[in-house]
Amino acid sequence: MEVIRLDQVSLLRRTQEELSRDLKKTIFSLFEGKYRKPMRKLVLDQINLSIQSGEKVGIIGANGSGKSTLLKLICKIFQPTHGRVWVKGKVAPLIELGAGFDSELSVIDNIKLYGVMLGFSEQEMRDRVSSILEFAELEEYATVPVKALSSGMVARLGFSIATDVQPDILILDEVLSVGDASFKNKCKQRIERFWDRNTTILLVSHDLEFIKESCERVIWLERGKISAVGDPKETVHLYLASVNLLDDSTSPAPFPSSEPSPQSSEETPLEQENEEVLPAEIVVGAAKVPPPETPGSVIITDVFIANEEKQIVELVDYGSPFFIGMKYQVKAPTQNLMLGAYLTNEYGMMILEPVTQNFLPITGAINEIGERFIYVKIPAPFLRPGKYYISGVGAYEEGFGHHHWIIEKLLSFSVILPEKYQHEWFGQELVHPPLEWFLENN
Amino acid sequence: MAVSIQGKLFLSEAQRYWELLRVFVERNLSARYRGSSLGIFWSLLNPVIMTGIYTAIFGSAFAEAFGSILNYALAALTALVIINFFSASTTQALTSVVANGALLNKIRLPISVFPTAAITANVFQLGVASVPLLIVITLVTSKNLLNVVALPLPLLSLILVSLGVGYLVSALYVFFRDLPYFYEIIVFVLWISSPVFYPAKIVPPQVKPFLAFNPLSAIIESTRQIVLSGQLPDFSLILGTLLGSIIVFGLGLSLFRWWQPHFMDLL
Incomplete structure (x- = not known):
């Protein structure tokens, strides 16, 4: 039985600069005759999709390819501009756990509020309070305002409410990356129970291994279009192959070995993509760095993630070292130039702050006038699997001082867990290097 | 069976x-x-204090037009209750959709529920704090239950007008984030163009036709007629305000629905 059907669905959304309109400007532009209709961008392009009851479907694609937007269309949060979305049954949207909570209200009141927003009656929610609290392990916190809970507790509460009743369709958008390990297991168990029953599941994740294992069908979205649908292993493989292919042809930051090509500077497909989470535009793999507010004689223009072959990637294997690369320009001679970058995890925590003068300082050519690339090698296994961001770059010039480009989520990439390391147990630690244990008798 | x-x-x-x-x-x-320990009665405190100030300043000047200083105070109070409800409820409705933008991006909700809730919360306040007071005044002046029965009708008009304007401004605020500054001016114009603290008589005849565009004037007039005149309710006044308010409500709601498909781009 078909439960979800999308016929020729397209979605146009206003572009970011249109967000800054106000009444004063609009009235003036009307008087001056300069008024123009808001610009819109095609986010999803003629999607056709049919999902049967009980199917488990994974959705993959680069950031900004329209994955979350597609889920939001199915949840009826967005209306399609053209085409038709048809959904049958109760949808449990697990898009961002705890997004609907009122931090001032108590846990119990929030359970009722969130439940009603999800479509249950208040009476119904009153009966469910105890089982929800029990699953979330928050019995002692029933009357505490939500603002007093930790973010892990909030996520637990959100998951517990949304999944207390088995939905017909479960929508999961990267939600399993929150909470501690034991609760994650609990969530997984509950989802597996839904998995075994007749619940239809749609899943967006950067954990490609998890998608390969647990989905029956994978949809690969590329710039708002379905690039491929089908067998999980094949589709994931196609996707990964394309990520590397992309780097050979239209790399935004050419490498020392290749000549800078003119088309590589502005018009890269990666940058044209419109991230659906407005207003931050997050690029994967490689990003242009906007000029600093106080320019010195050095400018960092590009930053990117590269594999050992120095190809730009957005996915990095947990077991393979990779590079953070920067393209920079020295416009006037400098001395003792120092360059660095900020690597943060998905919670905004600073994980690494590599700078050029640590351990093995680079000297000489780094200071000379011209344009060149610099790489720092990040060892592996080291970063735990998950999503990471480059949240800024920095330069230090003697006689001029520091200039930083701290831009949150300048670009994102993910560390994925290959088959080989499946047995590793990841706790709440930030990094996961290979540690040795020693056993000694008295 | 599980399905059913x-x-x-x-x-x-x-x-x-x-x-x-x-x-x-x-x-x-x-x-x-x-x-707040005073709770809901805060909402009554504001019109009462304002009435005191107006009566102290304008009371003796306009006493003749209203019959007595006490009548002036009661007339000012009735109008202030109405204008306060309108400005508080619509101002709260204005930001309601945008304030819940993040939520609307995560869960599908009927968007119009937010301005409706903002105004309903004010209706609740009105019912608990101000309406009992108006009922007492009505009973004292008219000594007729029919006036008490008719009192909810102009108040219903007030709620409908506030809902209509609330839908309109909450929708416009999604598109124009500088709207609150303009709306403040509009509320002030409505307030000054309603005969809140001056008798309608003193308005020059050239200006008077413009005041007819203010939907609150008719509501104030009708409420005063029921609460203060001591005469039987004037149903032609009531009907007029109801009709006008239904138009404002319908217009506001239709525009809200018309623009609604574009909201999600901007939230």
């Missing part, structure tokens, strides 16, 4: 709207009165 049991757990659209309205109004009210 589950079917009962989920509500129809209308029921869901009602449930949502209830929880949002509750949240609205509890947020407003958290940590």
